[in-house]
Amino acid sequence: MLVVAGSASPKLSARVAKQFKCQLVRPTLWRFPDGELYTRIPTELNGEHALVVQSTCYPQNDNLVELCFLLGAAKDLGAERVTAIVPYLAYARQDKQFKPGEAISIRTVCKLIEHAGADDFITVDVHQEEVTRNFSIPAYNLTAMPLLGRYLNGLKLKNPVVIGADRGASERAKQIALEMGVEYDHLEKQRVTPEKVVTQPKRLSVANRDVVIVDDIISTGGTIIEAAKILRRQHARGIYPACTHPVLAGKALQRIRAAGIKQVIATDTIEHRVSAVSVAPLIANVIH
Numbered sequence: 001m002l003v004v005a006g007s008a009s010p011k012l013s014a015r016v017a018k019q020f021k022c023q024l025v026r027p028t029l030w031r032f033p034d035g036e037l038y039t040r041i042p043t044e045l046n047g048e049h050a051l052v053v054q055s056t057c058y059p060q061n062d063n064l065v066e067l068c069f070l071l072g073a074a075k076d077l078g079a080e081r082v083t084a085i086v087p088y089l090a091y092a093r094q095d096k097q098f099k100p101g102e103a104i105s106i107r108t109v110c111k112l113i114e115h116a117g118a119d120d121f122i123t124v125d126v127h128q129e130e131v132t133r134n135f136s137i138p139a140y141n142l143t144a145m146p147l148l149g150r151y152l153n154g155l156k157l158k159n160p161v162v163i164g165a166d167r168g169a170s171e172r173a174k175q176i177a178l179e180m181g182v183e184y185d186h187l188e189k190q191r192v193t194p195e196k197v198v199t200q201p202k203r204l205s206v207a208n209r210d211v212v213i214v215d216d217i218i219s220t221g222g223t224i225i226e227a228a229k230i231l232r233r234q235h236a237r238g239i240y241p242a243c244t245h246p247v248l249a250g251k252a253l254q255r256i257r258a259a260g261i262k263q264v265i266a267t268d269t270i271e272h273r274v275s276a277v278s279v280a281p282l283i284a285n286v287i288h
């Protein structure tokens with residue numbers, strides 16, 4: 001077995017290779033004068049199981065093309081099996097036509113990965129589980145929530161409660177809460193009078209408690225900042241946003257900090273300075 005390190009996931013690739021005590025191959029990558037990408041895997045792969053690790057975070061299109069080139073090159077080198085490990089799968093949120101004529105982007109992305117040479121596919125906390133049905137090869141969606149829960153346990157939070165940022169994040173909140181052995185809930189719009197709708201935790205009180213807000217992705221930070229405002233109005237103590245994928249587009253982290261949130265907890269599906277939790281053990285476990 002060998003790990004081929006895509007340029008978007010150098011640290012995670014090294015961590016996965018360490019899990020298997022196997023060789024880490026860093027491909028040769030450079031740009032032609034016109035901007036096209038040159039890709040070469042400079043090692044023998046004949047009969048090997050090649051794990052190609054490449055997140056499709058920003059710049060999504062470049063990282064996707066590199067992933068496809070690496071999968072094809074690994075296949076051409078005679079790898080017996082090529083596993084595409086795409087910890088953050090770009091375009092997963094464009095999984096249907098919201099308006100006629102829109103591209104179902106994720107469907108095409110999945111086809112590209114499969115046709116490029118992947119024999120199987122692994123991702124983490126994809127936005128909608130159904131996305132894996134776009135593949136005809138075996139495709140696995142892992143969850144980092146228990147790993148995040150274990151990390152949060154180490155923070156010694158005061159009477160913590162885990163709150164999903166919306167109904168969609170409720171299952172994720174449950175998985176973290178189970179690991180922490182605490183209560184969970186999610187934010188929901190509720191009609192309190194015929195004229196008034198408020199967003200608040202569906203069942204639980206957060207007053208004087210440390211609150212972990214969970215989402216799969218933090219992108220602009222808008223969802224988390226809004227959730228934090230609501231929870232503060234409900235007298236929450238500390239606010240701890242936790243997510244799998246720290247997309248953190250543009251000045252998102254500064255905006256989150258300006259909103260009085262000191263710490264964001266995320267994984268290395270996207271390598272960022274807030275990536276405190278590695279998904280390498282998760283990936284190793286499913287491959288084992």
Ligand code: R5P
Pocket residue numbers: 165168215216217218219220221222223224
């Ligand atoms: C949306 O459905 C996702 O689960 C996240 O809530 C969303 O992507 C977060 O985006 P932002 O940080 O821009 O609010």
